[in-house]
Amino acid sequence: xxxxxxxxxxxxxxxxxxxxxxxxxxxxxxxxxxxxxxxxxxxxxxxxxxxxxxxxxxxxxxxxxxxxxxxxxxxxxxxxxxxxxxxxxxxxxxxxxxxxxxxxxxxxxxxxxxxxxxxxxxxxxxxxxxxxxxxxxxxxxxxxxxxxxxxxxxxxxxxxxxxxxxxxxxxxxxxxxxxxxxxxxxxxxxxxxxxxxxxxxxxxxxxxxxxxxxxxxxxxxxxxxxxxxxxxxxxxxxxxxxxxxxxxxxxxxxxxxxxxxxxxxxxxxxxxxxxxxxxxxxxxxxxxxxxxxxxxxxxxxxxxxxxxxxxxxxxxxxxxxxxxxxxxxxxxxxxxxxxxxxxxxxxxxxxxxxxxxxxxxxxxxxxxxxxxxxxxxxxxxx
Amino acid sequence: xxxxxxxxxxxxxxxxxxxxxxxxxxxxxxxxxxxxxxxxxxxxxxxxxxxxxxxxxxxxxxxxxxxxxxxxxxxxxxxxxxxxxxxxxxxxxxxxxxxxxxxxxxxxxxxxxxxxxxxxxxxxxxxxxxxxxxxxxxxxxxxxxxxxxxxxxxxxxxxxxxxxxxxxxxxxxxxxxxxxxxxxxxxxxxxxxxxxxxxxxxxxxxxxxxxxxxxxxxxxxxxxxxxxxxxxxxxxxxxxxxxxxxxxxxxxxxxxxxxxxxxxxxxxxxxxxxxxxxxxxxxxxxxxxxxxxxxxxxxxxxxxxxxxxxxxxxxxxxxxxxxxxxxxxxxxxxxxxxxxxxxxxxxxxxxxxxxxxxxxxxxxxxxxxxxxxxxxxxxxxxxxxxxxxxxxxxxxxxxxxxxxxxxxxxxxxxxxxxxxxxxxxxxxxxxxxxxxxxxxx
Amino acid sequence: xxxxxxxxxxxxxxxxxxxxxxxxxxxxxxxxxxxxxxxxxxxxxxxxxxxxxxxxxxxxxxxxxxxxxxxxxxxxxxxxxxxxxxxxxxx
Numbered sequence: 001x002x003x004x005x006x007x008x009x010x011x012x013x014x015x016x017x018x019x020x021x022x023x024x025x026x027x028x029x030x031x032x033x034x035x036x037x038x039x040x041x042x043x044x045x046x047x048x049x050x051x052x053x054x055x056x057x058x059x060x061x062x063x064x065x066x067x068x069x070x071x072x073x074x075x076x077x078x079x080x081x082x083x084x085x086x087x088x089x090x091x092x093x094x095x096x097x098x099x100x101x102x103x104x105x106x107x108x109x110x111x112x113x114x115x116x117x118x119x120x121x122x123x124x125x126x127x128x129x130x131x132x133x134x135x136x137x138x139x140x141x142x143x144x145x146x147x148x149x150x151x152x153x154x155x156x157x158x159x160x161x162x163x164x165x166x167x168x169x170x171x172x173x174x175x176x177x178x179x180x181x182x183x184x185x186x187x188x189x190x191x192x193x194x195x196x197x198x199x200x201x202x203x204x205x206x207x208x209x210x211x212x213x214x215x216x217x218x219x220x221x222x223x224x225x226x227x228x229x230x231x232x233x234x235x236x237x238x239x240x241x242x243x244x245x246x247x248x249x250x251x252x253x254x255x256x257x258x259x260x261x262x263x264x265x266x267x268x269x270x271x272x273x274x275x276x277x278x279x280x281x282x283x284x285x286x287x288x289x290x291x292x293x294x295x296x297x298x299x300x301x302x303x304x305x306x307x308x309x310x311x312x313x314x315x316x317x318x319x320x321x322x323x324x325x326x327x328x329x330x331x332x333x334x335x336x337x338x339x340x341x342x343x344x345x346x347x348x349x350x351x352x353x354x355x356x357x358x359x360x361x362x363x364x365x366x367x368x369x370x371x372x373x374x375x376x377x378x379x380x381x382x
Numbered sequence: 383x384x385x386x387x388x389x390x391x392x393x394x395x396x397x398x399x400x401x402x403x404x405x406x407x408x409x410x411x412x413x414x415x416x417x418x419x420x421x422x423x424x425x426x427x428x429x430x431x432x433x434x435x436x437x438x439x440x441x442x443x444x445x446x447x448x449x450x451x452x453x454x455x456x457x458x459x460x461x462x463x464x465x466x467x468x469x470x471x472x473x474x475x476x477x478x479x480x481x482x483x484x485x486x487x488x489x490x491x492x493x494x495x496x497x498x499x500x501x502x503x504x505x506x507x508x509x510x511x512x513x514x515x516x517x518x519x520x521x522x523x524x525x526x527x528x529x530x531x532x533x534x535x536x537x538x539x540x541x542x543x544x545x546x547x548x549x550x551x552x553x554x555x556x557x558x559x560x561x562x563x564x565x566x567x568x569x570x571x572x573x574x575x576x577x578x579x580x581x582x583x584x585x586x587x588x589x590x591x592x593x594x595x596x597x598x599x600x601x602x603x604x605x606x607x608x609x610x611x612x613x614x615x616x617x618x619x620x621x622x623x624x625x626x627x628x629x630x631x632x633x634x635x636x637x638x639x640x641x642x643x644x645x646x647x648x649x650x651x652x653x654x655x656x657x658x659x660x661x662x663x664x665x666x667x668x669x670x671x672x673x674x675x676x677x678x679x680x681x682x683x684x685x686x687x688x689x690x691x692x693x694x695x696x697x698x699x700x701x702x703x704x705x706x707x708x709x710x711x712x713x714x715x716x717x718x719x720x721x722x723x724x725x726x727x728x729x730x731x732x733x734x735x736x737x738x739x740x741x742x743x744x745x746x747x748x749x750x751x752x753x754x755x756x757x758x759x760x761x762x763x764x765x766x767x768x769x770x771x772x773x774x775x776x777x778x779x780x781x782x783x784x785x786x787x788x789x790x791x792x793x794x795x796x797x798x799x800x801x802x803x804x805x806x807x808x809x810x811x812x813x814x815x816x817x818x819x820x821x822x823x
Numbered sequence: 824x825x826x827x828x829x830x831x832x833x834x835x836x837x838x839x840x841x842x843x844x845x846x847x848x849x850x851x852x853x854x855x856x857x858x859x860x861x862x863x864x865x866x867x868x869x870x871x872x873x874x875x876x877x878x879x880x881x882x883x884x885x886x887x888x889x890x891x892x893x894x895x896x897x898x899x900x901x902x903x904x905x906x907x908x909x910x911x912x913x914x
Contacts, residue, residue, distance in 0.1 A: 037750030044752050151756040167750065223764050223798055224859045226885055226902065264759075265859060282794070283471040284488055284804070292805045302805065303884030305798035307764055416871060416890055418840050429840035464892060466871070481891055483883060501872065513854035513865040520869025520889070528838075528845050532853075646872075734867070735874060737860040763860070764874035798874060800884060 002182070002189040005031045005164070007358065009196045010171040010206075013043035014150050014343050015336050016198035017157035018351030021080065024161035026355060031192070032158060033166040033185060039151040041200050043343065045219065045312035047260040047268050048148045049235060050345045051090060052117050053106055054242060059321070059369050060342065065113055067349035071146065074348055080160050081348075084153055086263060087146040089120060089234035091129060092242070093139045093297065099239035103140050106242060110142060117144035131230065133297045147235065149263060150344050157351075171199065171206060174333065181332050194358060196334045201315045203323075203337040210323060211375060212338050215316035217270055218282050220290065221308045222301075224265035230300035232267075235260040238297065257294050259301070267304065269294050282309045316340040324350065324363070325371035331361060335372055386688040387412065387815050389476055389491040391467045394422015395444070395670050396662025397497030398452045399677025400684070405455035407685040407693065410819040412491070414465040414478060418527070421445075423499050423519070424670040426526035435529050435554045440585050448674060460819040468803070469794025470494055474656050477795070479803040486807035489815055493657035493684045497677065500643040500663035504540075505721045506773055508730045509609030510639065511737075514618060518640035522548045531557035534635025537620060539563035539606040541715050543586065544640050549598055550589035558596040560634060563622055565641075566717040567602045575714055578707050581671075605720040608727075609637060623720070643667050648768050648796060659684060669711075672704030723777045732777070733770040735763020743777055754778075764798050828897040837893035844869075844876060844888040855888060856901030864902055877902065 009020045012034035020032040034040060050071055052064040075085035094100040110117055120141040121128060127139045158165060169187040174195055176182070181195045197203055201214050225231050241256035260268040271290050287309055295301050317323055317338035327333045334357065336350055357363050363371075386409050390397045393415035401411045413420070419427040425445045428434035437445075452459070465485075468477040476494060479486045502517045509515065518538050525531055531552050536559045538545055538552075549562050568575065575583070593600065603625035610619045612633060620637060623629045646664035661680035662673040675697045686693045723732075728741040736759040746758050754760045760774050761767030767774075810818070827834040828846055837846035844866050847853070855864035855878050867875040869889045876888040879900045 037752055039756060040750065040752050044756060149756075151752075155753075155757055222801070223885075226859065226879070264762075283473045284475045284477055284807075285473070288488075288804050288807065291801050295801060295805050302802045303800065303882065305764075305800045305884065306795060306804070307766060307798045308793065309795065310793070418892065429838065429845075431839055466890075482894075502868065511863055513863050516865070516867050517869060520866055523869040523889075524845065524848065528841065528848075530845075530849070532848060533851055731862075734862055735858070735860065737858075737862045764877075765872060768872050769868075797871065802883075 002191050003031075004180075005029045005190065005192040007031075007194045007196060008033065008181075008183055008190055008192040009198060010034075011196075011198035011200060011202075011337075012038040012154065012158065012165070012167065013041060013198065013200055014039070014154050014157075014347040015200075015339060015350055016196070017154040018347040019196055019198060019336065019354045020163055020351075021157035021161055022351040022355040023358060024163045026359070028358070030161075031164040031166055031190065033169040033171065033187070035168060035170040035186075035199075035202065037167045038158060039154050041202075042312055042314050042341075043150045043154060045310055046150055046341070046344060047219070047235075047258060047270060048150055048262070048344060049090075049237075049258075049260065050085065050146045050148060052113060052145060052345075053090060053092065053110065053142055054237065055342065055345075056320070057109060059366065061109070061113070062366060063349060064342070064345050065116060067346050068116055068145070070348045070352065071148075080156050081148075081153060084156060085146050085148050087144070090142045090145045091139050091232075091234055091236045092142065092239050093127075093132070093136050093236060094239040095135045095137060095297065096240075098243060100138055102239040102242045103138060106239070107140060117142055129232075131298060131300045133295075133299050135296050141234075147260070147263070148344060153344075153347070171197070174206070176330065176332070179332075194332050194334065196336060196354060197327075198336045200337055201313060203315065203335060207327065207335060207372075209375065210335070210337075210372065211318035212315050212323070213318070214313045215340060216311045216313045217341075218286055218290065218309060218311050220269040220287060220306050221310075222267040222269070222304045223307050225261070225267060225304060227300070227303070230304065232259065232261045232298075236298060238293075255290060255293050257290065257297060259294055259298055266307075267301070269301075269306075282311050314340045314343075319374075322346070322370050323372050324353075324367055325373065326357075327372055331357075385812070385816060386410065386492040387812065387819060388493045388495060388684060388688070389414070389467075389478075389489065390495045390497060391415075392422060392497035392499060392662070392664070393417075393420035393461065393463070394497060394499050394662060394673070395424060395448060396499075396664075396673040396677035396680075397422065397495070398448050399674050400495050400497060400661055400681035401459050402448075402452045402455050403678050403681030404685055405458035407682075407689060408458060409685055409688055410816050411459045412462065412489070412815065412819055413459055414462045414467060416466045416481065417463060419463055420461060422497075423523075424673075426523060428529055429527050432527075432529050435525065435551060438585055438588055440581055444670065444674065458820065460821075466797065468799040469796040470656070470658060471794055472656070477799065477804065477807055479799070479807075483800065483803060486803045488807050488809040490812065491815070492688055492812075493659065495680060495684060496658065496660045496664055497662045498646050498664045500667055501646040501648075501768065502640055503642045503644050503772065504639045504769070505641045505719070506723065506726070506730055506732050506740075506770075507606065507608060507721055508727045509611075509618075511731050511734055512609055512611060512618065514635060515609055515637045515639065518544060518548050518638035521636070521638045522551060525551055525555055529555060531555040532636050533557075535560045535617075535633070536636040536638060537561050537563065537606075537632065537634045538638040538640070539604075539620075539622075540640035540642070541565040541717065542640065542642055543711060543715070544643075546586065546589040546593060546600075548638065548640075550592040553592050553596040553598065558593075558598050559638075560598075561622075561632065562593070562598060562600040563604045563606055564600060564602050565605050565720050566715040568714045569602075571714045574710055578710055579703065582707055582711075603717070606637065606639070607721070625720075644772070648766075657684070657687070666705075667708060668705055669708050672701055672708065675701040675704070723773060724780070732773050733760045733763065735765050735770075736760065738770075740777070743774065749778070766793075826893070826895040828893045828895075828899060830899050831901055841893050842889055843878060843886075843891050843893055843897070843899065846893050847888065854901075858902060
């Protein structure tokens with residue numbers, strides 16, 4: 001008789017970890033498994049921005065806001081993420097007219113979003129932040145957003161509650177046997193009342209018809225910033241990133257730069273969406289392009305040294321919305337993937353919502369657009 | 383004349399030999415080295431206007447032979463010293479930066495030969511991160527370039543023939559070590575050592591004579607267990623333990639540690655698709671004599687590949703002879719590892735860069751490699767695991783043998799690279815590379 | 824003509840071809856301060872691999888003492904850098 005759980009969560013990234021935590025907290029017998037180990041894929045190769053401003057208007061924006069509120073709750077004293085979620089200013093800057101318009105749009109949207117995020121300052125040249133480059137014409141400082149180290153969040157989620165942690169253990173297949181889901185893995189067979197598949201890009205090995213592709217972004221890590229004068233209080237995000245994400249426009253002149261000061265003291269420099277498409281690897285030319293623009297925007301970077309460059313691979317869905325929901329009418333197998341870089345921000349919320357589904361047998365209406373049923377007709381257009 | 387060009391990183395014996403052979407086959411070679419001149423570790427040249435310390439006859443002979451052949455091929459070789467190689471990306475583009483930071487280039491050679499020599503292994507122990515505790519190699523580097531030994535009392539410890547070689551060099555520089563602490567006992571394998579080629583034995587005898595004349599005590603089956611600063615903070619105090627359990631302390635100014643060598647394959651995987659090759663000690667610990675032949679062999683392999691010919695290699699037997707000699711040396715010095723990380727003081731630092739201790743490692747429960755790095759911060763600092771990965775892996779899995787030399791896969795940059803250098807780097811085209819090499823720039 | 828580098832505002836002479844570590848070693852200066860993680864800055868491997876021997880130059884940043892050649896007028900400080908009054912400016 002294979003070991004039986006209430007729920008098996010496949011994938012120990014930030015989505016799977018959050019789901020496992022929330023379910024275990026409510027008393028369910030949970031196993032979380034991963035092909036390699038916790039944060040082995042996208043969650044371990046990411047920046048940690050918990051941001052509402054960078055999300056597209058609509059369901060993503062709304063969900064991020066709810067998740068941001070929830071992050072605030074979960075990081076209160078005595079709660080599971082105490083000390084892990086750091087509130088800090090986000091600086092959105094523009095160097096071109098197009099970016100400037102994007103900031104105008106952002107400003108309006110922040111007003112619509114309500115009190116959780118607000119504009120702390122809106123500076124035109126000369127800008128209030130020391131060391132900003134001369135090409136920067138405007139900086140919008142937003143407060144209310146924050147930053148986490150995804151691996152610390154995952155570790156907190158999976159260690160704070162009782163659950164079986166199985167790795168290296170790859171989900172191979174599943175089948176139904178009456179009311180039970182029988183799961184075949186590289187570590188043998190298990191059974192559960194429910195299976196949650198939160199395996200990021202690997203979800204396609206179980207569900208080949210899901211339109212998920214790998215979208216990579218190169219990330220650069222510096223050593224710890226030594227010169228106090230060069231330290232940033234919050235992340236610097238080029239408004240081109242908002243353009244890139246929200247309107248699918250590729251702005252070659254102003255690559256979408258993010259300079260993210262990690263709590264380790266290092267900078268993470270990225271272009272988190274590569275319109276170059278299928279680059280799964282890193283190369284000097286791209287890194288040079290990124291760094292050249294980063295140095296123009298923030299000149300003190302020039303004297304810092306990079307110690308690693310890597311590509312983070314994210315699960316990207318054809319219609320740019322995550323996939324969350326039951327894969328069929330039984331409600332026994334749930335898929336939670338395709339967060340493409342928004343997983344860290346949304347993870348607490350997703351964990352809570354999937355848990356609600358397990359108990360109430362229904363997802364909240366705001367999540368209905370994420371349901372995998374939307375692909376059954378295969379007529380999805382961009 | 384072939385229009386191909388090759389980058390050789392490291393101008394030691396193996397690199398020089400590889401470059402010579404390539405140039406002989408009319409392939410342009412750019413030879414770079416981060417030191418001030420060619421020679422690598424074994425033949426490190428003294429700084430300008432410095433009288434070099436005397437070398438062994440064997441050493442002088444080999445250098446003369448290698449450099450004569452090298453100098454004869456200068457039409458196709460250009461040498462750039464004080465240049466660091468930041469790595470090669472997946473598209474075959476390499477970044478070279480000079481140590482002044484003013485000349486930074488992206489180049490796309492047709493092949494790259496890494497000949498960066500071996501790395502030293504140093505087992506962590508309490509106090510190994512104190513000032514004036516360093517690798518024996520760093521003392522030898524200083525000695526060979528400046529002809530000056532560090533001022534003060536020096537003790538050298540670890541295992542292997544390098545201890546007596548470096549010890550003898552310190553004698554010649556006028557500061558004999560106060561003691562040599564050797565973990566093994568080579569004399570229990572006299573018969574084995576007689577199988578070594580005569581030149582090896584002559585060299586060893588030469589070093590021993592120098593040490594005996596200078597009355598340098600050598601303690602066998604012993605190791606340095608712990609290093610502390612003296613109470614007035616002016617010097618170091620080492621605790622030396624021998625295999626019979628006895629310990630004693632000695633006051634000293636410098637400690638040179640050397641627990642063996644390992645390949646310097648950090649960040650590289652031999653990638654035939656990208657035409658990256660390794661030669662010499664960085665690929666396999668062969669010693670200087672075999673490195674000459676290995677450099678030639680790999681140079682010929684690359685030349686064959688690039689010219690689409692099959693160029694025969696005649697020195698296979700010599701090569702094997704020296705490889706066998708290295709095996710014998712390893713056996714002669716083999717001994718039970720004297721330091722057990724599992725039993726060591728938990729405050730002992732393992733990851734130097736991030737200042738992470740054995741205790742920090744113990745706090746992780748059954749970690750994956752990712753967890754060790756991200757949660758534990760091991761190997762996440764500037765050296766990216768070069769000095770700690772072996773020990774971290776051995777600690778978590780004592781049966782790992784031999785452990786992988788890094789906690790990850792090949793990566794670039796292979797060393798911390800200044801953003802300025804990347805931003806300012808200009809791209810040199812193949813034809814530019816070829817003409818620069820042939821003009822000997 | 825004497826060439827000097829400057830270490831914490833003290834003139835240190837150097838000979839042709841010497842690295843920063845060579846010049847400092849002549850004056851028995853081997854402790855270069857501390858890293859942000861509390862690691863002692865000192866020469867360890869001598870060949871630029873361990874990244875232990877980093878010293879600070881105002882415009883360039885952190886540089887390896889064991890590899891970087893001396894240049895006349897090179898102005899170096901130990902880590903953490905001292906400001907002009909000799910107080911630690913980075914904590």
